[in-house]
Amino acid sequence: MESEISGADLSVSIGGLRLKNPVMTASGTFGYAKEFEPYVNLHRLGAVVVKGISLEPRAGNPPPRIVETSCGMLNAIGLENVGVDRFISEKMESLQAVTVPVVVNILGDTVNEYREIAERLVDVEGVAAIEVNISCPNVKKGGVAFGTVPEMAAAVTAAVKKVSSVPVIVKLSPNVTDVTNIARAVEDGGADAVSLINTLIGMAVDLRSRRPALANVIGGLSGPAIKPVALRMVYQVAQTVSIPVIGIGGIETAEDVLEFMLAGATAVQIGTANFVNPRASEEAVEGLARYVTEQKLISIREMIGALVLS
Amino acid sequence: MSQFQEKTQIIRFEQLSSDIVRLTLDSPDIASRAKPGQFVMVKAGEGRDPLLRRPFSISQTSNERHFQILFKVVGSGTSILAHYRVGEYLSVLGPLGNGYQVDCDDDNCLVGGGMGIAPLLFLGKWLVRVCPQNPPLVVIGARTAAELSPLVKDFEELGLRVHTATDDGSLGHHGFVIDVLKTINLGSSSRMHVCGPYPMMAAMHLFCKERGLSCQVSMETHMACGMGACLGCIVPSRKGVYAHACSDGPVFDAKELVWKVK
Numbered sequence: 001m002e003s004e005i006s007g008a009d010l011s012v013s014i015g016g017l018r019l020k021n022p023v024m025t026a027s028g029t030f031g032y033a034k035e036f037e038p039y040v041n042l043h044r045l046g047a048v049v050v051k052g053i054s055l056e057p058r059a060g061n062p063p064p065r066i067v068e069t070s071c072g073m074l075n076a077i078g079l080e081n082v083g084v085d086r087f088i089s090e091k092m093e094s095l096q097a098v099t100v101p102v103v104v105n106i107l108g109d110t111v112n113e114y115r116e117i118a119e120r121l122v123d124v125e126g127v128a129a130i131e132v133n134i135s136c137p138n139v140k141k142g143g144v145a146f147g148t149v150p151e152m153a154a155a156v157t158a159a160v161k162k163v164s165s166v167p168v169i170v171k172l173s174p175n176v177t178d179v180t181n182i183a184r185a186v187e188d189g190g191a192d193a194v195s196l197i198n199t200l201i202g203m204a205v206d207l208r209s210r211r212p213a214l215a216n217v218i219g220g221l222s223g224p225a226i227k228p229v230a231l232r233m234v235y236q237v238a239q240t241v242s243i244p245v246i247g248i249g250g251i252e253t254a255e256d257v258l259e260f261m262l263a264g265a266t267a268v269q270i271g272t273a274n275f276v277n278p279r280a281s282e283e284a285v286e287g288l289a290r291y292v293t294e295q296k297l298i299s300i301r302e303m304i305g306a307l308v309l310s
Numbered sequence: 311m312s313q314f315q316e317k318t319q320i321i322r323f324e325q326l327s328s329d330i331v332r333l334t335l336d337s338p339d340i341a342s343r344a345k346p347g348q349f350v351m352v353k354a355g356e357g358r359d360p361l362l363r364r365p366f367s368i369s370q371t372s373n374e375r376h377f378q379i380l381f382k383v384v385g386s387g388t389s390i391l392a393h394y395r396v397g398e399y400l401s402v403l404g405p406l407g408n409g410y411q412v413d414c415d416d417d418n419c420l421v422g423g424g425m426g427i428a429p430l431l432f433l434g435k436w437l438v439r440v441c442p443q444n445p446p447l448v449v450i451g452a453r454t455a456a457e458l459s460p461l462v463k464d465f466e467e468l469g470l471r472v473h474t475a476t477d478d479g480s481l482g483h484h485g486f487v488i489d490v491l492k493t494i495n496l497g498s499s500s501r502m503h504v505c506g507p508y509p510m511m512a513a514m515h516l517f518c519k520e521r522g523l524s525c526q527v528s529m530e531t532h533m534a535c536g537m538g539a540c541l542g543c544i545v546p547s548r549k550g551v552y553a554h555a556c557s558d559g560p561v562f563d564a565k566e567l568v569w570k571v572k
Contacts, residue, residue, distance in 0.1 A: 031539040035557075038313040039403075051541075059551035064532045066542035071358045073534060077541045080552070224358045275535035276353065276363060278315055278403070 008292035009299040010285070012046070012266050014244045015167035015192025017101055017129050019046040019267060022300065023257060023284050026248055026271030027052050027105035027131060027171070028077065032091045033098055039278035044285055046267060047101040050091070052133050054106075055113045057083035067204050067213040072223030072250075073272060074202050076216035079107055079136070084117045088124055101128030103169065106160070109139040111152075115159040122165055129166050132156060134186075135173040135198045147173035147198070150185035157189030169246065172196035172237070174226075179233045180240040187241045195246035195269060196237060197230045223272040224250040231263050238264020238305060252280055254287025261303040313406060313537070314339045317399045321376065326460040329383045330425075331392045332369070333400075334376050340404050342374040346412075346433035347503075347528055347561045350379065350404030351536035354390040364388070365533050365556075367505070368405060369428035370435060370464075380428040382457075406536045407560045410526055414441035416501040421487055421514060422450040423506025427461050429528055433503055438468050449473040449490050451506075455481035488513050496523065504528070504564070512571050515564040525564040531555045546570075 010021035024047040030036060033048045042048065060080025067074050082090065084106075095102045104127050108114040114132065121127050134147035134156055146152045153170070161168045170186040172179055174197035183194050199220025204213035212218075230249020238245045247265030251257060252273035260268050273280040292300050314337070322334035340350065351363035364387040366379040383392045394400065410433050412418065418437055420430040427450050437446045448465050451474065452458040458474055458481050465472045473490045474482025483490050487510065504514045505528040518525035534540035538557035546568035547553035553562065 028541075029539060031537075035538045039315050060541065060544070062546075063544050063552075064542075065544065066532050066534050066540060068360060068362050068534075071361055073362060075534075075540070075542060080541050080544075223361055272361070272534075275540055276361060277401075278535075278537065 008289040010288055010292065011299070012301060012304075014129070014169070014246065014267055017047075017167045019101060021046040021285050021288060022261065022265075022267035023281050023288070024049055024103065024246065024267055024269045025274060025281055026269035027133070029271040029274045032095060033102075034094045036274070036278050040282050043099045044282050045100050046285070047103055047128065048095075048098055049103040049105055049131055049269060050095065051081055052079055052105040052107045053081050053084050053087045053117060054079060054108060055084055055117050057081065057086065062215045064213065064215055067219075069202070069204055069221065070225060072221050072225030074204055074214060074219035074221050075199070076214045076219035078216065084120050088120065092124060092126055096126035102126055103129045103131050105131040105133055105171070107133040107136045109136065111155050111159050114156050115163055118160040119163045122163060127166060129169055130160060130164055131169040131171050131195060132160050133171050133198070135171070135175070145173060145175070147182060148176050150181050153182050154185040154189035157186045157191050161190035167192040169193045169195050171198055173198045174229060174233055175201050180236050183237040183241050187243050191243060193244040193246060193266075194237060194241065195248055197226070197233050197249045200226050200229060222250070224252065226250050227256065231260060234260055234265050235263040235307070252277070252284075254284045254291060257284050257288060258291060258303055261300070262305070262307040264305040264307070266304050312339070312343050313404060315401070315403050316340065318402045320394055320396050320398050320400060323394070323396050326380075327456045330380070330457060330460075331383065332378055332380045333391070333394070334378050335400060335402065336376055337402065338375040340402065341371040341377040344368045344371050344377060344405040344432075345409035346436045347409035347429050348405040348407045349536070349560060350377075350402050350406065352379065352391065353401040354387040360387045360390070362534050363403065363536065364391075365530075365536055367429035367528065368432055370432050380425060382425050403536060407556060408558070410503050410528075410561050412437065412440065413501070414444055415499065416524070417444065417497050417499050418446040419496070419500055419502050420446050420448045420450070421491065421502055421504045421506070423487060423510045424452050424457070426506035426510075426528070426530075427452070429505050430503060431461065431464050434465055434468055434470055438470070445470055447471070447473070447494070449475070449487045451475035451477075451482075451487040453477045458482075486510070486513075488517055491517065496521065498522065500524070502526065511564070512569045515567075515569050516571065518564060526561050527564045527567070528560045529555045529562060529567075530560070
């Protein structure tokens with residue numbers, strides 16, 4: 001399968017999950033995949049990560065939820081989703097038709113909620129891996145985000161890992177003093193891989209109305225503006241852990257993908273770029289194949305962590 | 311539903327007033343499938359700032375191969391778009407959204423304000439073709455005559471009678487379109503197709519509710535993708551907490567929405 005484009009070997013492996021190429025779509029930017037079918041050949045992607053799922057349905061935040069900023073956007077969607085039960089009954093069928101691995105992103109307010117969602121996803125056909133969003137506030141610990149305290153991040157990871165039969169990827173928050181501490185904690189908690197970065201917390205003000213641009217006041221910054229921060233954190237985490245690292249943050253083109261791989265990423269996720277160019281992920285795959293062929297690489301895996309430092 | 315991502319060539323550039331521009335784009339795929347009330351997402355410039363596409367109602371199609379967008383220069387995206395020229399290409403996604411529901415047995419009324427008039431021209435043209443025996447009533451308004459006149463001409467070319475209102479009284483009624491509607495004897499089978507600023511649509515909702523008239527509104531919101539992925543474009547709805555303007559709309563039955571009336 002992996003040799004379908006110009007014979008280039010683009011395949012990578014994430015904690016036992018084999019991808020025919022390293023390009024995944026980021027949670028919350030690709031709907032439930034079928035929204036992108038008019039534009040993208042889904043079967044050519046490495047994997048699809050679906051919108052974050054909670055135990056109960058969530059309506060999300062009031063509008064305005066998004067605002068554009070320089071080379072990026074802020075969002076405060078508020079984790080709107082249909083809940084795990086409706087996800088399984090209404091969304092899985094079309095996802096089962098997607099021939100590439102489907103990764104289900106999950107989120108919760110308590111460790112038990114994460115565990116329960118993961119339990120309901122066990123034996124659901126078509127779930128290739130679980131990605132755990134630990135940027136959510138822990139309601140039992142005064143709303144401190146799970147992803148900002150190593151012990152809490154490890155506890156969520158261990159709880160999900162214990163019940164899951166598929167690889168568990170933990171998605172790290174960049175809104176911490178030292179991301180390597182969290183990465184080490186989730187690795188110790190049993191994570192099969194880490195993905196980073198989630199959005200950077202930011203804010204925008206509308207001077208004319210003197211109001212915050214988002215109803216939620218603060219939101220998550222994404223897009224090309226955050227790429228240097230993401231690259232730095234991916235580099236640091238790849239130096240720290242021995243599990244695979246999935247790079248996320250401002251990735252749009254094959255060149256971006258390759259830069260993250262040099263910094264240590266085994267795979268990547270394309271996020272905000274999907275909104276601007278729905279074909280971005282497929283075009284990145286095409287670009288990677290060209291690069292591997294032009295550079296006469298045996299495999300794209302040669303690029304992982306191959307940053308030249310001297 | 312068929313949607314396309316295309317590089318479309320600009321075949322006509324019209325400066326309708328000091329800050330209103332109309333572009334005619336060449337895209338048989340989009341133009342031949344578009345329905346009145348649907349929209350496109352347009353990328354202004356090739357760069358990353360502005361990053362996101364901008365939503366525009368399709369304001370007219372012709373010959374199953376051309377479609378138009380109409381906009382006022384208000385921000386970074388529209389000012390870049392206003393500097394494009396004939397022969398250049400724009401990346402466009404579409405057609406997106408649901409469009410207006412049309413029944414020839416209704417007395418269709420097109421009620422528009424400002425740039426919200428854009429999709430109503432497409433709808434007017436459609437109604438003239440599909441329901442020739444029952445042409446729609448047109449009531450449109452804007453700030454001044456300079457903004458409104460070029461659009462009035464387009465409706466008149468369709469053979470439609472146009473009622474107008476301007477904020478400054480420079481064309482038609484001095485005031486709001488709703489004042490004009492109050493002077494017209496509207497039958498009980500009237501169906502309002504509305505697009506304009508939020509306060510106008512909220513007022514139209516109340517106007518129609520009081521008279522038991524059907525009212526369809528086209529909602530404009532912040533929107534990143536236009537295709538149901540970003541979940542940014544919500545409008546408060548009575549069916550569930552929020553509806554999504556891009557995939558559930560942009561046209562809604564006004565009764566289904568929750569209106570904030572000042």
